[in-house]
Amino acid sequence: MTATHEFYDLVVRSRRTVLPEGERPAAVAVVDGRIEAVADHGAALPAAEDVELGDIALLPGLVDSHVHVNEPGRTEWEGFGTATLAAAAGGVTTIVDMPLNSLPPTVTAEALEVKRSAADGRCAVDVGFWGGAVPGNTGELRRLHDAGVYGFKCFVSPSGVEEFPELDEEGIRAAMTEIAAFGGLLIVHAEDPGQLTEPAGPGYAEFLASRPPSSEGAAVARVARLAQRTGCRTHIVHLSDAGSLPLLAEWRGRGARISAETCPHYLTLTAEDVPEGGTEFKCCPPIRGAANREGLWQALADGLIACVVSDHSPCVPELKKGGFDTAWGGISSLQLGLPVVWSAARARGHGLADVARWMSSGPAELTGLAAKGGIAVGRDADLVAFAADKSFVVDPAALRQRHPVTPYAGRELTGVVETVWLRGATGRSGRLLRRHP
Numbered sequence: 119m120t121a122t123h124e125f126y127d128l129v130v131r132s133r134r135t136v137l138p139e140g141e142r143p144a145a146v147a148v149v150d151g152r153i154e155a156v157a158d159h160g161a162a163l164p165a166a167e168d169v170e171l172g173d174i175a176l177l178p179g180l181v182d183s184h185v186h187v188n189e190p191g192r193t194e195w196e197g198f199g200t201a202t203l204a205a206a207a208g209g210v211t212t213i214v215d216m217p218l219n220s221l222p223p224t225v226t227a228e229a230l231e232v233k234r235s236a237a238d239g240r241c242a243v244d245v246g247f248w249g250g251a252v253p254g255n256t257g258e259l260r261r262l263h264d265a266g267v268y269g270f271k272c273f274v275s276p277s278g279v280e281e282f283p284e285l286d287e288e289g290i291r292a293a294m295t296e297i298a299a300f301g302g303l304l305i306v307h308a309e310d311p312g313q314l315t316e317p318a319g320p321g322y323a324e325f326l327a328s329r330p331p332s333s334e335g336a337a338v339a340r341v342a343r344l345a346q347r348t349g350c351r352t353h354i355v356h357l358s359d360a361g362s363l364p365l366l367a368e369w370r371g372r373g374a375r376i377s378a379e380t381c382p383h384y385l386t387l388t389a390e391d392v393p394e395g396g397t398e399f400k401c402c403p404p405i406r407g408a409a410n411r412e413g414l415w416q417a418l419a420d421g422l423i424a425c426v427v428s429d430h431s432p433c434v435p436e437l438k439k440g441g442f443d444t445a446w447g448g449i450s451s452l453q454l455g456l457p458v459v460w461s462a463a464r465a466r467g468h469g470l471a472d473v474a475r476w477m478s479s480g481p482a483e484l485t486g487l488a489a490k491g492g493i494a495v496g497r498d499a500d501l502v503a504f505a506a507d508k509s510f511v512v513d514p515a516a517l518r519q520r521h522p523v524t525p526y527a528g529r530e531l532t533g534v535v536e537t538v539w540l541r542g543a544t545g546r547s548g549r550l551l552r553r554h555p
């Protein structure tokens with residue numbers, strides 16, 4: 119850990135530097151946007167700029183592998199400019215954009231180029247892309263893989279938009295077989311359509327009853343069995359039901375290469391909290407009861423859930439009007455993920471290193487973003503100064519996302535993002551990323 123370079127572009131020092139091995143006083147030295155050295159806090163490191171954070175923590179930039187930007191096509195819902203400004207303000211330095219809700223959906227190599235053109239020059243953080251696996255595009259998956267997507271998203275139940283249909287069992291098997299052939303990754307929205315019903319009314323209780331925990335368990339079991347048979351690396355997105363976790367563990371024990379993520383809202387909100395008509399809390403699968411929430415925290419502590427990502431899924435406010443039976447299902451609060459999770463994590467005795475593992479290195483490992491996800495020599499100098507003891511009250515007007523709709527309005531949270539360095543600089547433009555072969 120000695121300095122090897124004579125002069126650095128930037129040195130950032132903190133008594134609470136969050137390294138892969140844990141939190142300790144350290145100095146991080148940067149050359150050409152990369153971390154060149156990690157040294158003792160007081161080390162002599164001549165640099166153009168030397169920043170002393172003292173007791174403000176220094177975190178690796180967060181990697182959010184589950185963001186629906188919606189541009190092009192539904193840019194009035196959200197766009198690359200606003201989504202990435204929100205990300206940067208929240209300490210997220212890399213996002214991976216979901217293939218649906220934009221038009222066209224990212225289900226062909228041509229559609230990926232359309233999306234890249236829409237994003238080009240508009241991003242405040244680095245941006246990668248998922249492809250989509252839908253009925254009829256199995257032959258396109260390898261082209262998308264070669265064009266640099268980080269993996270493929272599919273649904274096993276209706277997605278909410280007609281241009282991105284779900285796969286049936288044969289479709290999943292075919293996609294997995296193809297993706298396994300080139301060593302790719304399939305990520306799955308797992309709710310069994312046979313167990314979903316139309317809500318019997320507009321209230322939250324009726325919505326919750328229409329998407330029972332067993333719908334997740336049934337889908338996880340089906341997907342895990344196919345993952346085991348095909349050898350396809352598979353990941354369950356936004357797991358809400360803690361009762362499905364033993365199934366995941368069981369199939370992993372039987373050789374399925376399957377992992378799971380959950381989201382800040384499942385970890386911090388409960389069905390009991392949802393106010394009448396509060397459709398900003400509506401998402402699929404739904405936020406469940408308080409006991410379920412504790413099961414998700416246990417799975418994070420045990421390492422069974424490896425990632426916490428936003429599933430930022432905004433829409434125009436008009437689509438959030440009406441009851442829980444008709445409003446758009448999606449929670450948008452990308453900017454708040456870090457303080458939301460940190461506030462709850464520290465109350466449960468977790469440290470910043472745990473949060474960095476769930477929200478930075480975990481998603482970086484999932485996607486194969488080897489230059490991201492940690493403060494370590496050779497990686498991109500994506501760094502976040504985080505005042506971990508400072509509190510604030512969520513003011514929706516302060517959010518950079520396109521529409522100020524959030525279930526966290528008025529909540530007091532702990533942890534303020536003070537400075538963000540993207541590849542060693544503040545205010546730098548984001549790059550469009552491609553998976554490296």
Ligand SMILES: [Zn+2]
Nearest residue numbers: 184216429431
């Ligand atoms: Zn999503």
